[in-house]
Amino acid sequence: MPADFAGLSTALVADACVRLGVELRAAPAGIVPVTAGQRLAGRALPARHYGSVDVFLEAFGAAGPGDVLVVDNGGRTDEACVGDLAVLEAGAAGVAGLVIWGLHRDTRELSEIGLPVFSYGALPAGPVRVDPAEPEALVSARFGPHVVTADDVVFGDDDGVLFVAAEQASEVLDAAAGIHATEREQARRILAGETLRVQTSFDAYLARRAADPSYTFRRHLRRIGGAIEE
Numbered sequence: 001m002p003a004d005f006a007g008l009s010t011a012l013v014a015d016a017c018v019r020l021g022v023e024l025r026a027a028p029a030g031i032v033p034v035t036a037g038q039r040l041a042g043r044a045l046p047a048r049h050y051g052s053v054d055v056f057l058e059a060f061g062a063a064g065p066g067d068v069l070v071v072d073n074g075g076r077t078d079e080a081c082v083g084d085l086a087v088l089e090a091g092a093a094g095v096a097g098l099v100i101w102g103l104h105r106d107t108r109e110l111s112e113i114g115l116p117v118f119s120y121g122a123l124p125a126g127p128v129r130v131d132p133a134e135p136e137a138l139v140s141a142r143f144g145p146h147v148v149t150a151d152d153v154v155f156g157d158d159d160g161v162l163f164v165a166a167e168q169a170s171e172v173l174d175a176a177a178g179i180h181a182t183e184r185e186q187a188r189r190i191l192a193g194e195t196l197r198v199q200t201s202f203d204a205y206l207a208r209r210a211a212d213p214s215y216t217f218r219r220h221l222r223r224i225g226g227a228i229e230e
Contacts, residue, residue: 004173005041008180010159016175022168027161028075028144030120031099034107036158038116040097042068043166044152046141048134049073049081049102051127056086059138060093067095068154072141073102080105080123084113091115099154099161101143118156182225200224 005013017024033039045067047059059069069090073081082098084106090098097116104110104119105126140149146163148154153169155162164172190196197203205220 004170004177005039005155008173008176010155010157010162012176012180012183013155013162013164013172015179016172017162017164019179020168020172020175022164022172025146025163027099027101027118027146027163029160031101031118031161033156033158034104034110034117034119034122035114038097038118038156038158040068040099040116040118040154040156042066042096042154044068044070044141044148044150044154044163045095046070046138046148046150047072048137048141049127050131050133050137051129053086055133055137056082057089060089060095062138063090063093063095065094068156069095069098070141070143070148070154071098071100071102072143073100074142075120075144076102077120077123079103079125079127079129081127082117082119083126084109087113087115087117097156099143099156101141116156118161 014024014026043064045059045063047055047069049055049071056069071082080103082100082104087098087110091113100119102119103121103123104117105122105124107122110117140147148163151166152163153166155164186196186199189199200221201224205217209215
């Protein structure tokens with residue numbers, strides 16, 4: 001996992017994208033880790049699934065250490081496209097984890113293996129179809145409304161999964177770290193008895209908003225250097 005993501009979260013990365021004007025590309029709600037507390041971050045390794053694991057085995061042949069397999073199964077909920085053997089093979093190939101636009105199975109075994117796996121959930125039934133593969137099967141993967149390629153970085157934790165263009169990832173992580181530092185200081189002050197309303201000069205905000213309805217709380221926070229929303 002990139003060291004820059006250590007101690008951060010997908011929520012902070014999402015806020016940083018908004019702050020910087022970087023496209024916010026979140027996986028659909030409901031994509032969560034098989035085991036609570038799992039985290040991942042790495043270069044995307046896309047693979048479109050057509051009913052057979054052969055596409056994963058082919059993808060692993062081109063995997064770099066720390067890559068994250070991004071599985072496009074069209075969001076299907078009638079089959080589980082990843083099981084324990086595929087995940088074991090992913091680990092053997094140096095892959096850091098998997099994110100699946102679809103379902104997994106072999107939940108107990110996946111929990112024992114420990115490699116991070118994110119999906120909509122579990123289903124015992126595997127595929128009974130084998131569809132024709134497309135030429136772009138290992139070039140890009142659709143994940144909800146987003147198209148993911150090897151030019152993207154994947155971040156995942158208990159809140160879900162985000163995709164960020166690799167060329168923007170360092171800037172986004174730097175901004176996320178700054179937001180994190182501000183929020184932790186705000187949290188410390190709340191615990192010490194200084195409410196968030198006092199810290200954010202909320203009464204002054206309400207007065208200014210009354211005089212200027214276009215004055216938003218986000219604009220106010222940026223003016224005073226606070227952080228709670230972007």
